[in-house]
Amino acid sequence: MNKKKVFVVSHSHWDREWYMGYEHHHMRLVTLMDDLLELFKTEPRFDSFHLDGQTIILDDYLQVRPEREAEVRHYIEEGKLKVGPFYILQDDFLISSEANTRDILIGAQESKKWGNKVNLGYFPDTFGNMGQTAQMMKLSNLDFAAFGRGVKPTGLNNQVFENENYSSQYSEMWWKGPDGSKVLGVLFANWYSNGNEIPVDKVTAKKYWDQKLQDVEKYASTDNLLMMNGVDHQPVQKDVIEALDVASELYPDYEFIHSNFDDYLKAVAQDIPEDLSAIDGELTSQETDGWYTLANTASSRIYLKQKNTQVQRQLENITEPLAAIAYKNTNDYPHDQLKYAWKTLMQNHPHDSICGCSVDEVHREMMTRFEKSREVGEFLANDALNIIADKINTNVFAVGSKPFVVVNTQGYEKSQMVSIEIEWDRAPFSEGTPNDQYELMQSKLAELPELEVVDKHGYGIPFELVKSEVRFDYDLPKEQFRIPYMGLFITIRVPVESLPALSWTTLALQKKTQAVIKNDHKLFDVESNTLENNWLKATVKSDGSLTILDKKTNRIYDDQMIFEDTGDIGNEYIYRQSADKKTIYSTDFQAEVEVLINNEYEAKIKVSQDICIPVSADERLEYEQKSVIDITERIARRAKECRTIRVSTVIGITKMEDQLKFLTTFDNTCLDHRVRVLFPTQLDTNTHNAESIYEVVERSNQVSDSWKNPTNPQHQQAFANVHDNHGGVTVGNLGLNEYEILSQDNTIAVTLLRSVGEMGDWGYFETKEAQCQGMQSFVYSLSFHDKSIASRINSYMQARNNQVPLQTVQTDIHDGEWKLSHAVYKVSAEDFAITCFKQSEDGVADIIRGYNMTNESEDINVNVEKTKLQTVNLLEEPLNDISKEVLKPAEIKTFKIDW
Numbered sequence: 001m002n003k004k005k006v007f008v009v010s011h012s013h014w015d016r017e018w019y020m021g022y023e024h025h026h027m028r029l030v031t032l033m034d035d036l037l038e039l040f041k042t043e044p045r046f047d048s049f050h051l052d053g054q055t056i057i058l059d060d061y062l063q064v065r066p067e068r069e070a071e072v073r074h075y076i077e078e079g080k081l082k083v084g085p086f087y088i089l090q091d092d093f094l095i096s097s098e099a100n101t102r103d104i105l106i107g108a109q110e111s112k113k114w115g116n117k118v119n120l121g122y123f124p125d126t127f128g129n130m131g132q133t134a135q136m137m138k139l140s141n142l143d144f145a146a147f148g149r150g151v152k153p154t155g156l157n158n159q160v161f162e163n164e165n166y167s168s169q170y171s172e173m174w175w176k177g178p179d180g181s182k183v184l185g186v187l188f189a190n191w192y193s194n195g196n197e198i199p200v201d202k203v204t205a206k207k208y209w210d211q212k213l214q215d216v217e218k219y220a221s222t223d224n225l226l227m228m229n230g231v232d233h234q235p236v237q238k239d240v241i242e243a244l245d246v247a248s249e250l251y252p253d254y255e256f257i258h259s260n261f262d263d264y265l266k267a268v269a270q271d272i273p274e275d276l277s278a279i280d281g282e283l284t285s286q287e288t289d290g291w292y293t294l295a296n297t298a299s300s301r302i303y304l305k306q307k308n309t310q311v312q313r314q315l316e317n318i319t320e321p322l323a324a325i326a327y328k329n330t331n332d333y334p335h336d337q338l339k340y341a342w343k344t345l346m347q348n349h350p351h352d353s354i355c356g357c358s359v360d361e362v363h364r365e366m367m368t369r370f371e372k373s374r375e376v377g378e379f380l381a382n383d384a385l386n387i388i389a390d391k392i393n394t395n396v397f398a399v400g401s402k403p404f405v406v407v408n409t410q411g412y413e414k415s416q417m418v419s420i421e422i423e424w425d426r427a428p429f430s431e432g433t434p435n436d437q438y439e440l441m442q443s444k445l446a447e448l449p450e451l452e453v454v455d456k457h458g459y460g461i462p463f464e465l466v467k468s469e470v471r472f473d474y475d476l477p478k479e480q481f482r483i484p485y486m487g488l489f490i491t492i493r494v495p496v497e498s499l500p501a502l503s504w505t506t507l508a509l510q511k512k513t514q515a516v517i518k519n520d521h522k523l524f525d526v527e528s529n530t531l532e533n534n535w536l537k538a539t540v541k542s543d544g545s546l547t548i549l550d551k552k553t554n555r556i557y558d559d560q561m562i563f564e565d566t567g568d569i570g571n572e573y574i575y576r577q578s579a580d581k582k583t584i585y586s587t588d589f590q591a592e593v594e595v596l597i598n599n600e601y602e603a604k605i606k607v608s609q610d611i612c613i614p615v616s617a618d619e620r621l622e623y624e625q626k627s628v629i630d631i632t633e634r635i636a637r638r639a640k641e642c643r644t645i646r647v648s649t650v651i652g653i654t655k656m657e658d659q660l661k662f663l664t665t666f667d668n669t670c671l672d673h674r675v676r677v678l679f680p681t682q683l684d685t686n687t688h689n690a691e692s693i694y695e696v697v698e699r700s701n702q703v704s705d706s707w708k709n710p711t712n713p714q715h716q717q718a719f720a721n722v723h724d725n726h727g728g729v730t731v732g733n734l735g736l737n738e739y740e741i742l743s744q745d746n747t748i749a750v751t752l753l754r755s756v757g758e759m760g761d762w763g764y765f766e767t768k769e770a771q772c773q774g775m776q777s778f779v780y781s782l783s784f785h786d787k788s789i790a791s792r793i794n795s796y797m798q799a800r801n802n803q804v805p806l807q808t809v810q811t812d813i814h815d816g817e818w819k820l821s822h823a824v825y826k827v828s829a830e831d832f833a834i835t836c837f838k839q840s841e842d843g844v845a846d847i848i849r850g851y852n853m854t855n856e857s858e859d860i861n862v863n864v865e866k867t868k869l870q871t872v873n874l875l876e877e878p879l880n881d882i883s884k885e886v887l888k889p890a891e892i893k894t895f896k897i898d899w
């Protein structure tokens with residue numbers, strides 16, 4: 001009989017920041033790496049060390065010890081240090097689809113710089129796993145994926161029940177994606193520490209191995225047993241080889257090998273049994289008691305998620321598309337600057353960082369990184385916009401007029417009220433004292449002529465003059481010293497209707513020459529408190545909630561936009577409602593309505609309510625926190641004392657958009673609570689949909705039999721949707737990643753804020769800043785659709801579009817090779833959600849990537865010559881794709897378009 005093989009893989013799971021600030025963990029990393037380099041020299045039998053699947057660790061070390069780069073490189077080349085495949089160990093669900101891809105892409109590029117990467121998608125600690133992992137691994141040349149959560153291991157002697165889709169008797173399993181892709185998954189059924197701190201002493205070793213071997217064999221599908229020699233921030237076990245010698249002596253029937261993932265996976269793949277379980281799609285611990293899914297990290301420190309969404313949209317959907325347009329056919333695309341911005345942003349994407357489940361100093365540093373990344377994105381976007389504007393021939397506009405370009409950087413047609421500030425006149429400091437120039441511009445302001453906005457045909461477009469003012473500004477020319485001046489600036493709002501995907505158009509502000517379109521019709525009726533356009537009619541009731549008629553289906557949705565406040569005695573990981581279950585609803589308070597804007601193109605009203613909520617939890621909570629009482633056993637209640645919080649919501653409607661947009665703000669002065677906004681759908685259905693990573697996932701509205709947690713929080717990207725056979729409701733958001741479908745009325749409940757005072761997990765860590773005190777604001781939207789798939793997809797695309805405003809830039813009158821309006825590419829496939837438009841990494845083509853929002857296949861085409869179009873994988877390598885003109889169900893498709 002062959003001996004069973006015990007593959008011992010030494011590693012350390014390196015959370016870059018978590019229960020201590022970044023540098024505290026960083027300094028320990030320096031020691032770990034120093035120890036490793038020493039050990040490689042002194043212990044030739046030490047096979048290798050797995051560097052946790054993330055290449056950033058190398059940068060972190062060499063930042064402190066740059067002189068050891070050659071040694072590090074040597075040991076990577078020798079196969080002693082196992083690096084890659086990813087850049088960081090992310091949270092799948094809280095970063096965007098593209099951010100997940102960039103983690104793979106940049107990780108692959110970094111690995112290549114050093115040597116070979118490990119052929120294993122590594123998700124040891126990820127809080128649930130995304131459904132498209134299999135397809136994404138396949139598209140990154142990775143054949144395996146290892147993960148620590150999401151599936152319930154049942155063990156060899158237990159049956160896997162038919163209705164338990166997320167259980168496996170083995171630690172190895174096939175993992176399939178919604179498109180049919182399949183990888184071999186390895187679950188750390190005994191966690192990634194099952195071979196940590198192996199004893200050298202014989203007596204202790206015997207006890208250790210008896211237990212450990214039994215545990216690992218319970219789940220192993222083959223005679224190849226994986227022991228993970230390490231855990232979170234674990235120093236390397238220097239005497240592990242000695243410990244394995246002892247084990248070999250004690251257990252002659254086993255072969256103990258100090259090894260690595262590549263060898264282990266090769267052995268497993270050869271011996272895989274035929275009855276291996278297959279699991280489908282996302283793994284979110286559906287078959288557990290529901291308490292430790294860690295999905296509530298989606299609502300911990302929501303300010304991080306909001307900021308992250310903004311910066312992702314800036315890089316992915318604004319800066320990259322603008323740069324791709326501006327620098328097409330040239331070598332000037334800012335590849336390096338963008339990579340720097342992405343890397344800076346991705347330092348905020350590890351699971352303990354973006355999940356908001358670390359101590360305050362960690363999250364303080366994150367805010368600086370977000371700002372740095374955003375600034376780079378903004379700088380590059382402005383550069384690109386100016387280049388685009390310079391190339392457009394604007395000679396058609398009248399002398400003295402002020403042309404401006406509006407760009408839709410999104411992959412879907414877009415309508416929006418656009419705000420732009422136009423510099424109408426200027427007086428440079430080189431021609432007079434600042435004070436004189438200020439006076440000069442003030443006199444021009446006093447004589448400002450009547451104005452109009454025209455399109456390229458000279459037709460007037462209605463607009464609103466918001467503001468005109470004189471103020472200081474400056475130019476920073478590329479080849480000249482700065483130019484300060486006083487400018488006369490005019491801010492206008494213009495309706496831009498149905499601007500095609502990836503296109504621009506040019507308008508101009510000028511002295512009025514013709515009559516402005518007049519229309520007395522207004523979108524808000526003050527008498528009845530009703531907002532109305534062609535598709536919707538929404539009435540604000542005295543309790544602040546809305547009754548909405550969806551004119552497409554003639555359905556009435558009542559009690560929309562209700563705020564719910566509950567006590568939260570949990571922590572950054574888990575929401576736990578206070579024992580008194582005391583819940584406050586906004587409908588118990590009187591609402592005031594104020595009109596902000598009301599014309600034929602748009603209306604904005606502000607609905608405000610003074611809502612009285614308990615100031616905090618009662619004193620019991622502090623005791624429960626300090627004595628580290630488990631979440632499930634806490635009984636703290638809400639305090640008796642209440643405080644009034646004024647909750648104000650600006651509700652906007654436009655003539656061109658089939659949706660309502662909301663901006664809710666309040667000054668959070670209370671502790672230990674959660675605020676959600678509720679949209680009851682009253683629809684009869686057992687499932688709902690939400691945008692996840694490269695998929696619109698369908699999830700059950702019910703929980704499994706084993707579920708004990710009274711709540712069932714879920715992750716979303718841009719939207720959640722509930723529909724039946726006749727139509728449905730889509731709620732969009734900006735950086736509000738947590739929602740729940742409440743079984744009563746199938747309500748879509750979106751978490752706006754969760755205020756908690758401790759980190760949680762393995763001890764007591766106070767986190768005052770996770771109480772999220774001060775002014776908070778939340779952006780979301782509501783739209784309805786009819787029974788057609790096209791209508792539903794349109795509501796999804798609209799929610800995605802809401803996250804990316806149209807981009808504008810002023811220009812002057814000049815010659816140029818480009819037309820006043822133009823669509824850069826046209827992609828024909830209604831269900832294709834474009835996530836990326838950028839220049840290829842090799843700088844010779846454009847990249848367009850997106851995913852199929854449905855499980856139907858569809859024709860797809862890009863309007864370029866067929867020979868210029870190829871499909872590539874996530875690493876931008878050519879695919880042997882014979883069906884590039886077909887978008888398969890749930891497919892992630894990347895086009896490389898030669899110029």
Ligand SMILES: [Zn+2]
Pocket residue numbers: 013014015125351352
């Ligand atoms: Zn971790």
